[in-house]
Amino acid sequence: MYIEVIYAGATYTIRNRSIEDVQGQIDTALAAGLPDWLEAIDGYGSIAPARLLIGAGIGIVLVAHESPSAPDEDADIPPLT
Numbered sequence: 001m002y003i004e005v006i007y008a009g010a011t012y013t014i015r016n017r018s019i020e021d022v023q024g025q026i027d028t029a030l031a032a033g034l035p036d037w038l039e040a041i042d043g044y045g046s047i048a049p050a051r052l053l054i055g056a057g058i059g060i061v062l063v064a065h066e067s068p069s070a071p072d073e074d075a076d077i078p079p080l081t
Helices: 019-032
Strands: 002-007 010-015 036-042 049-054 060-065
Touching: 002 036, 019 036, 019 049, 019 060
Parallel strands: none
Antiparallel strands: 002 010, 002 060, 010 036, 036 049
């Protein structure tokens, strides 16, 4: 399973998390009234890590895919620094 994230018109991917877990992180940030960062992977084909700012008024779409592997599942992802 992987989660497709559409954020500001761009597509990102989150692996190894459930949609409920990601939604919970977003809900917690919004309830606290504080911004938070959601870690994802840029697009489908690249392996560039990305941080998406979560906060009030920022649109985000989460789509759960039941595929057994995300795009580039076997690729090494460089750490965020």
